[in-house]
Amino acid sequence: MLCTANRCRSPIAAALLAGLLGDVPAVSSAGFLEPGLPVPPEGVAALPACAPELAAHRSRRVDAAALTAAGLVVTMERAHVRDAAVLAPACWPRTFPLVDLAARVQRVGGRLPGEGLRAYAARLHEGRRLDSVLRGSAADDVADPMGQSGAAYVRTAEELRRLLEPVAAALRPR
Template sequence: MLGLLQPPRLRVLIVCTANVCRSPLAEALLRDRLGRVPAGRRIAVSSAGTRVAAPGRAPDPRLRPLLAELGALLPRIRARQATGALLARADRILVMEQSHADELAELAGGELPQLSLLDPAGDIPDPYFADGETFRAVAGQIVAAVDRRAEELLASLVRGSV
């Protein structure tokens, strides 16, 4: 119960383009992974987009069954635009592509030291217009990256480096 009353020690913002596909998937998965560990409940996870065409839009309908297969739920996520205020509140910002990092740095008016790619190996492509097979392949890349990042975030809490 105590963990529920304490404010988050770490705020993570996950960013893609429209905030309807990649970042909601990563947000749901990261919340799920962190929620399984008591320390993980001290990490707040949210998402946003760099170019949100339809603020308030629900995530891509392909996400719910995919997350169910992975044993995770799709929380009530709605598309929202990344803003300077969101960036300022985030302790960590994870983006899908280098272009998102560039756009956010421009929005912030300079370098964002807390920003990195979700997948350290490189960009995660946008599967929005992709066929089912490609969509699943991109989802697999997100799952692997989220699993790695969840471990890193939990370790940073244990080390007290947040």
């Protein structure tokens, strides 16, 4: 999971997806800004079931090695796809904005028996172009609640859960 600062959306999304998937595959989060910062109290409170995990989280800065190693990179905004691809060009075919990914898994279906995560990402990527990802609207991004009320964090957590449920179902190996 990848967002701007790795303090709100991506740690909440990673906690939600890890819970939906269980132990397979490993889920982590990172961002592009300063490392070592906590999730704001409103973010921790927005997801009570994951509060201890979110309270312990400290922001991490993404690097090219992590992007290259990831089987799938899920971003909170379309612009994060571009930023990831600039940092590690090889990750582009495996990097999707969450809103787009949720729509793609609905169209393409889930992982096939024996299909690895990279192969599944390649199927999801078929026919995509970077310029088409970047041309979307703000509705294609998960809103950043940073600096807003607790209610904004709850809305973001609810949106993330709604988007991640079909993604988790599609990612589970059959």
